[in-house]
Amino acid sequence: MKNALGQPQSLLLLGGSSEIGLATARRLVQGRTRRVHLAGRPSPALTAAAAELTAMGAEVSVHDFDAAALDTHETVLGKVFAEGDIDAVLLAFGVLGDQLKDEQDPMAAAAVGQVNYLGAVTSALVSAQALRRQGHGSLIVLSSVAGERARRANFIYGSTKAGLDAFAQGLGDSLQGTGVHVMVVRPGFVRGRMTEGRPEAPMATTPEAVAEAILVGLQRGSETVWAPGALRVVMSGVRHLPRPVYRRLAV
Amino acid sequence: MQGPDAPPSDAPLPAAPPSEVLVALSGWGRTAPTGARVTSPATTEAVVAALRAAGERGVVARGLGRSYGDAAQNAGGSVLDMTALSAIRSIDARRGIVDCESGVSLDRLMRLLLPLGWFVPVTPGTRQVTVGGAIGADVHGKNHHVSGGFSRHVRSLELLTADGRVRTLTPADDPELFWATAGGMGLTGVVLSAQIQLLAVQTSLISVDTERAVDLDDLMARLDATDHRYRYSVAWIDLLARGASLGRAVLTRGDHAPLDQLGPRQLRSPLGFRTAGLPAVPRGIPGGLLSAATVGAFNEFWYRRAPRERRGQLQSIPTFFHPLDGLPEWNRIYGPGGFLQYQFVVPYGEEAALRRIVETIARHRCPAFLAVLKRFGEGDPGWLSFPSPGWTLALDIPAGLPGLGRLLDGLDQEVLAAGGRVYLAKDSRLRPDALAPMYPRLDDFRALRARIDPGNRFTSDLARRLSL
Ligand SMILES: Cc1cc2nc3c(=O)[nH]c(=O)nc-3n(C[C@H](O)[C@H](O)[C@H](O)COP(=O)(O)OP(=O)(O)OC[C@H]3O[C@@H](n4cnc5c(N)ncnc54)[C@H](O)[C@@H]3O)c2cc1C
Numbered sequence: 001m002k003n004a005l006g007q008p009q010s011l012l013l014l015g016g017s018s019e020i021g022l023a024t025a026r027r028l029v030q031g032r033t034r035r036v037h038l039a040g041r042p043s044p045a046l047t048a049a050a051a052e053l054t055a056m057g058a059e060v061s062v063h064d065f066d067a068a069a070l071d072t073h074e075t076v077l078g079k080v081f082a083e084g085d086i087d088a089v090l091l092a093f094g095v096l097g098d099q100l101k102d103e104q105d106p107m108a109a110a111a112v113g114q115v116n117y118l119g120a121v122t123s124a125l126v127s128a129q130a131l132r133r134q135g136h137g138s139l140i141v142l143s144s145v146a147g148e149r150a151r152r153a154n155f156i157y158g159s160t161k162a163g164l165d166a167f168a169q170g171l172g173d174s175l176q177g178t179g180v181h182v183m184v185v186r187p188g189f190v191r192g193r194m195t196e197g198r199p200e201a202p203m204a205t206t207p208e209a210v211a212e213a214i215l216v217g218l219q220r221g222s223e224t225v226w227a228p229g230a231l232r233v234v235m236s237g238v239r240h241l242p243r244p245v246y247r248r249l250a251v
Numbered sequence: 252m253q254g255p256d257a258p259p260s261d262a263p264l265p266a267a268p269p270s271e272v273l274v275a276l277s278g279w280g281r282t283a284p285t286g287a288r289v290t291s292p293a294t295t296e297a298v299v300a301a302l303r304a305a306g307e308r309g310v311v312a313r314g315l316g317r318s319y320g321d322a323a324q325n326a327g328g329s330v331l332d333m334t335a336l337s338a339i340r341s342i343d344a345r346r347g348i349v350d351c352e353s354g355v356s357l358d359r360l361m362r363l364l365l366p367l368g369w370f371v372p373v374t375p376g377t378r379q380v381t382v383g384g385a386i387g388a389d390v391h392g393k394n395h396h397v398s399g400g401f402s403r404h405v406r407s408l409e410l411l412t413a414d415g416r417v418r419t420l421t422p423a424d425d426p427e428l429f430w431a432t433a434g435g436m437g438l439t440g441v442v443l444s445a446q447i448q449l450l451a452v453q454t455s456l457i458s459v460d461t462e463r464a465v466d467l468d469d470l471m472a473r474l475d476a477t478d479h480r481y482r483y484s485v486a487w488i489d490l491l492a493r494g495a496s497l498g499r500a501v502l503t504r505g506d507h508a509p510l511d512q513l514g515p516r517q518l519r520s521p522l523g524f525r526t527a528g529l530p531a532v533p534r535g536i537p538g539g540l541l542s543a544a545t546v547g548a549f550n551e552f553w554y555r556r557a558p559r560e561r562r563g564q565l566q567s568i569p570t571f572f573h574p575l576d577g578l579p580e581w582n583r584i585y586g587p588g589g590f591l592q593y594q595f596v597v598p599y600g601e602e603a604a605l606r607r608i609v610e611t612i613a614r615h616r617c618p619a620f621l622a623v624l625k626r627f628g629e630g631d632p633g634w635l636s637f638p639s640p641g642w643t644l645a646l647d648i649p650a651g652l653p654g655l656g657r658l659l660d661g662l663d664q665e666v667l668a669a670g671g672r673v674y675l676a677k678d679s680r681l682r683p684d685a686l687a688p689m690y691p692r693l694d695d696f697r698a699l700r701a702r703i704d705p706g707n708r709f710t711s712d713l714a715r716r717l718s719l
Pocket residue numbers: 279311312313314315316317318319322323333353354374375376377379380381382383384385386387388389390391392393435436437438440441442443575676677711
């Protein structure tokens with residue numbers, strides 16, 4: 001069970017090798033979390049993540065999970081939930097894609113949508129159903145500021161996050177009064193392997209700082225978390241810029 | 252505009268199928284709400300039927316929801332709102348025994364019994380608790396050092412156990428199940444009714460002595476020296492005062508006033524029970540209203556307002572015992588983030604640990620309204636009853652306070668090292684592995700539960716969180 005400070009005892013990380021996901025898992029294991037399920041595509045990084053969390057004292061199991069294989073989500077995640085209550089589900093998988101190349105290759109663009117949006121829809125719905133049955137739990141969805149307003153430089157990725165963000169908000173509203181809490185997290189530019197080699201955006205942050213913001217959001221029971229927090233104000237300004245002005249600012 | 256692109260306000264709301272209708276419940280601290288199916292059985296038969304109908308996530312009884320944390324909620328399962336089971340079966344006005352169903356509140360008992368010259372044997376800091384909740388948490392009052400916990404005054408109770416049987420338990424004939432149920436947080440079964448031994452009083456007024464203590468040492472010395480002279484004793488302590496004023500407090504102690512202490516006006520209705528109340532605190536108060544500065548100013552005002560010393564002041568029962576009941580729904584002032592109460596006891600001889608804890612809280616600048624310090628008497632026989640001989644301190648803290656998790660985990664360590672414990676009816680965040688060393692009879696409790704409830708019919712969020 002989550003306690004009054006929003007500290008979960010069990011965690012399901014979808015995207016088991018995600019840097020933000022793991023930074024969050026580490027912090028949670030330092031708190032009350034004992035049981036961790038890592039769901040992801042088999043890789044050395046996933047194995048290493050399991051070993052690291054085990055060494056920290058968690059009881060870890062690893063599950064084969066491909067976000068793009070939509071029709072497997074019910075079975076794969078159903079098994080995880082059958083093992084016992086999950087207090088927090090962190091939906092952390094995602095791909096950035098390669099904007100310029102993907103514009104020339106529609107199927108590659110669709111693959112980004114397949115993971116970031118469709119894969120998130122199916123796995124979030126399966127999770128939400130299970131959380132609703134158990135009557136408690138937080139579903140934490142990693143959206144992005146990129147979904148807040150489309151940018152020339154990454155609108156394929158941005159549009160998948162816009163869809164995911166709207167979906168997660170609606171899902172949260174549909175779960176009002178059920179004991180299930182949905183939290184949408186909107187990080188800005190996070191230094192890490194996803195953004196490696198790309199020009200850093202203003203207000204860049206780290207996976208650890210995003211993890212901290214997630215923990216504070218859990219403690220407060222927030223529905224929306226910006227990381228860093230100041231992005232909330234910045235983006236509410238950006239949202240209202242006229243298109244020509246925005247085009248000139250945004251890269 | 253119609254159809255899928257209509258603006259949000261026009262969106263049709265999908266109706267949930269009736270079997271799926273859940274209610275989100277939380278404790279008095281309004282933290283960690285969880286969904287459950289709630290029913291309100293009004294008869295014993297209905298309670299039995301509700302137990303049978305409960306699904307695989309089990310069932311737990313709920314009284315008036317005054318426990319602070321997650322004791323009276325059951326995520327994904329069933330919760331029995333016991334307040335409809337509220338018949339007074341009989342009153343023996345000669346011997347002072349009431350036989351009532353478990354959903355009856357102490358407020359109702361006071362209104363009913365005071366005119367007859369009887370008072371409840373133990374009352375917590377609110378009257379808005381049920382008899383079932385008073386037994387489930389084995390509550391204590393300001394008279395613990397004299398009278399022990401609530402369940403000591405229960406002559407017998409009816410308990411519905413997981414097998415569907417209703418058993419009548421007395422402390423003499425069924426000590427195991429009786430004392431596992433007293434303080435057992437609803438996990439041995441549903442208390443259906445109880446026979447309670449009452450206290451004879453001549454008047455409905457309390458004769459109160461008030462004094463100020465300038466610091467923690469002064470406070471402990473005063474309580475130590477003269478507590479035995481009073482039936483009721485408690486101190487309100489300002490945890491925001493630092494330095495030389497660390498632990499400054501106001502002591503209020505007293506007993507039921509005898510008839511001959513009343514003036515002519517009061518003598519017209521010596522046993523009258525009057526409550527005065529303010530309107531309820533409205534919904535929708537934002538969080539973060541309470542800071543160390545605002546709460547500190549309140550505490551300062553409150554301390555200065557108290558007389559340095561005053562003897563024999565006549566106070567009403569609500570004023571003396573239940574000051575917060577005058578402000579209904581006061582828990583809303585903490586905003587949507589809610590709050591929690593930390594209450595612990597450390598044994599006599601561990602005054603240094605108590606001092607370190609008070610210092611730590613003061614240093615952390617917790618925006619804690621007046622906290623309560625009290626000396627407990629002998630421990631109670633309930634297996635999971637909280638009181639044990641020593642000092643108990645209780646304070647309310649906003650749940651969103653930065654660093655609160657680590658602060659309280661640290662205090663737990665201090666309490667554990669001193670041989671103390673925290674109170675389950677208030678808890679909402681304890682580390683599960685800290686529980687067993689605090690409650691030596693926990694293993695017996697678990698074994699008894701495994702024996703009488705092998706299918707885990709009775710469970711709660713508290714039970715899941717702490718593996719009770
Ligand atoms: C302002 C305030 C002051 C307080 N002061 C004190 C104090 O001075 N001393 C003290 O000891 N406590 C105090 N409390 C705590 C309170 O007395 C206890 O939490 C009490 O148990 C609440 O009773 P309730 O009817 O609201 O029960 P709930 O909070 O609804 O339930 C409490 C527990 O009892 C169980 N329970 C309820 N009914 C039944 C039943 N029929 N059969 C079996 N189990 C049942 C529940 O499962 C749960 O585990 C205070 C609380 C508040 C809000």
